[in-house]
Amino acid sequence: PEAAPADYSFPHEQVREFAADTLAPARRREIHGAIVQLLLTGEPAPETLPLLAHHARAAGDAQVCVRFSTEAAAAALAAHAPEEVLRVVEIALPQAATPQERLGLLTARDDALEMLRRPGDRLEGLSELAALAEALGDPHLDLDVTLRRAAALRLSQQDDRAADLAARVRTLAVERNDRTAELAACVELGQALVHAGIGEGFSPSGAEVDLDAAEEAYLRAAQLAEELGDTSMLAASTRELGAIDIGRMRGWFVERMALGEHVPVMERVAAGEALEDVMEELPIAPWVRSAGERFHRSLELYEELGDRQGMMASIIAMAYLSWAPDIHIGSDSARHIEEIRRLATQLSSFTSESQRAFAEVQMLYGVHVFARAKVIPDLALSRGAEAYERAGALGDRQLEFLSAGGTACSFLELGDLDEAAMWLDRAATVAAESPTPSRARQLEQWRGMLHAARGDADGMRGHFERAVQVAVEQALPAVRCEVLATLALASATLGSEQKDEELLAVAERSASEAKELLGLLPGHATWGAKADAALATVALARDQPELAADAARAAVDALTAAQHEDLDLDVLLAVASALTATGTDEEGREVLSFLRLQTAVIANRIVDEGVRTRWFRGPIGSALASLAEDPSKPLTRNAQDGSVDGLNDDDGQLLKLVVQGLSNEEIADRLRVDNGEVARRLASTYAKIGASSRADATAFAFQSRML
Incomplete structure (x- = not known):
């Protein structure tokens, strides 16, 4: 002043x-x-x-x-x-x-x-350390520096190169009878083979990593650690062997899914049977027991050392062993995911405050991504928004951008286009303040999805085509394939709805180009399934039943080959529409049974009643519920505590309105009765089927084939 x-x-x-x-x-x-x-x-x-x-x-x-x-x-x-x-x-x-x-x-x-976690700086600094080791003529130091380089490469996601270096050090250590170096090499090799650091992996995928080789490396490490009296290495190796056991359990479930043999398990769980009881009867029971014993042993060892971070890593692994199957195929996913996040936050609390805050926002974003993949929209929305706020406060532009975009996509699935647009504006602000080609491409793709939801064909094509162009300029064939497959399915869906042959042609071209690119890429990405789903939708719109059925079957084969455990509902809905219209009776029954089961599980997973209502009214939920309806099916199946035997037509009509996401007031308007009458009738129906909430009622409606 x-x-x-x-x-x-x-x-x-x-x-x-x-x-x-x-x-x-x-x-x-x-x-x-x-x-x-x-x-x-x-x-x-x-x-x-x-x-x-x-x-x-x-x-x-x-x-x-x-x-x-x-x-x-x-x-x-x-x-x-x-x-x-x-x-x-x-x-x-x-x-x-x-x-x-x-x-x-x-x-x-x-x-x-x-x-x-700055691998680039490590690799640069290790050059000086390597020269010093050579000048000193110390063979053990030389092996140590090589293992440090392997660790830096692993953190740079160059796992194959890291594994090669670690294996080379292991061979040299054996030749020189340097058991300390051999132990370190085995542990580093195990980490590179499972693509996860000590205490960071929980459920490695046998389709992506070599579980057998990793198990051999960690078993040898545990043996050497026992002989050398290295309690820290013994605890680490024991914990990682438990994680590999969980990976084998995961592989068994994936194989059963590929063969269609998982459905009986899901039906028993959806009907209310405890998953742990079901698992005791399955071939994976020995792995469950082995993992539990190993995690318990590692916890004891870490406690003996006073290593609280190791203790929490073992506790989180125990939680994952107990809850992972239920997270993937059960109905209480949200609570378990949140509990694991809480435990992981405790793990990070043993480091500095800045590291703890960064780990927390990473976990929040991880929960958001997982909830989107497993179709838990209320959790996806809340954690996405929270991750955006926390990342902004920390100045982490990447997580701030991704959280905003992911939250926008969650609102798109609810059909709330205004909220989706607002969140995309937030993502755009971050991208403008900290621009990268990757963010520019991702933003164009998200905007293309928004315009598709609005029914704006020109806007959709413009944004998607710009995203493809950015991918071409960056020489990223995998990204280009992903964008083309997404454009194909969005164009096919919109073209079918608007009876627009030009859009159907765009879908056909984009899908064909994506499939051509896919042949040049390693692995089994799900983009091929999305492209085939687009072709099935195009053929169905053109009244080409044989082509539609063939494309839908190809999409199923692509999903099976990818061993993808998440619900790709946009693909599944397109496949189901094609197979129920043009496939065999058996294919139609199988796909409807699967969708009915998934709808019941999704309904039970969503805790927030308001979000559940909005999701089942949204484009994905309403389409899923509509396809899952099958009035021709006999009313023969029972839920855990309820039966269809005592239900009348009024109960069935009421359950159908509940599944459609209508509130009590809206049901009253539809039935021309007052709110009190609706509440009374709902209470009566719930009592008959053993339900205590709309989630229970929705799940029962699909499990019992009343819809």
Whole structure:
């Protein structure tokens, strides 16, 4: 303010710098030396070590500077403060005179960069460490540096190269009878083979990683750790062997899904039977017991070590063992996902506050992605919005952008186009403030989906075609294939609804181009299934039943080959429409039975009544419920505590309106009765079928084939 007095105060740093500049260099060194002697009185406290190193450097005492910088770096590593390690190493490294001094500092710097997950900087720094190892002629150090390079490559997602290096070190260690190096190599090899670090993997996929080779590596590591008395490595190896057991369980479920043999299990669970009881009768029971024993053992070992982070990693694995099957095929997914997130947050709480906050936002976004994949819209919406807010506060532009876009897609599935547009605007703001080609392409794809939902064919094509162009410019064939497949299915759906032959032709061209690209890509992505679903929709719209059925069968085959465990409802709905209209009677029955079962599971998974209502009114939910209806089916199946035997036509009509997502007031308007009458009739119907909520009633309606 104009009338305020002038502020002549100065920060301490400014005063100190001003005073120091008035002194001669020799006098300044003398003062710094005196401070060093003062700090050396008695045993220096750990928190004074960085200050001591700083004053020693300023005093010109390189030996003391390096000594206390090394000690300060070790203390900072133990306290999970990697930024402090980098700071003190930067101070001391120019002062280091001997190879051993440089070795200690460079090793500490690499450990800090590993903690910060900065593999690029690690690889750059390891070149100097490798040269130092060669100059020292230390074969064990040479193997250690190679394993550090393997770890950096693994964090760069170059798992195959990391595995090759780790396997090479293992061979050399065996030849040299260096069992310590062999142990480290086995552990690094196991991590590279399962594509997950120690304590970070929970359910590796046998379709993506080599579980047999990883198990062999960890078994050998556990054996060596026992012999060498290395409790930390024994705990880590034991925990990872438990995770591999879960991976084998997952593989068994995927195989059953491919053969269509999982449906009886899902039916028993959907009917209310406890999944753990069902699993005791399955061939995976030995893996369940083995995983449980291994996680319990690793927890004991970590507790013995006082390693709380390892303890929490084992506890989370135990939670995943208990809940993963229910998350994937059960009805209580949301609660279990949230509990695992809570446990994972505790795991991160043992590091710095900034790391904990970053881990929390990663977990929130992970829950959002998982909830979208498993069709739990209320969880997807809440966690997506929360992840967006937290990422923005942390300045993590990537997660902020992805969370905004994912939340927009969740609103699209509810049919709430205004909310979806608002969230896409937020994503666009992030992309404008921190632009990358990847964000530009993703934003165009999301906008194309929004325009498709609006029925705006020109807008949809414009955005999707720009997304394809960005993928071409970036030379990313996989991304281009994904966008083309998405454009194909969106164009086919809109073209069929609007009877627009031009859009159907766009769908046909895009699907054919996507399938051609898919042949050049490794693996079994689900984009081929999406392209085939688009072709099935096009053929159905053109009244070409044989082509529609063939394309739908090809989509089923593509999904089976991909061993995809998530619900691709846009693909499944297109396939179901084609097969029920043009396939065999058996194919029609199978697809309707599957959709009916999935609809029951989805209804039970959604906790928020309001979101459930909106989802079943939205484009996906209403289409799913419509396809799952089959009035010709006999009323023979029972739910856990209820039966269709005592239900009349009025009960059936009421359940149908509940499934359609109508509120009590809307049901009253439809039936021309008051709200009290609706509440009374709902209570009566719920009592007959053993339901306590709309979710229970919806699930029962589909399980009992009343719809």
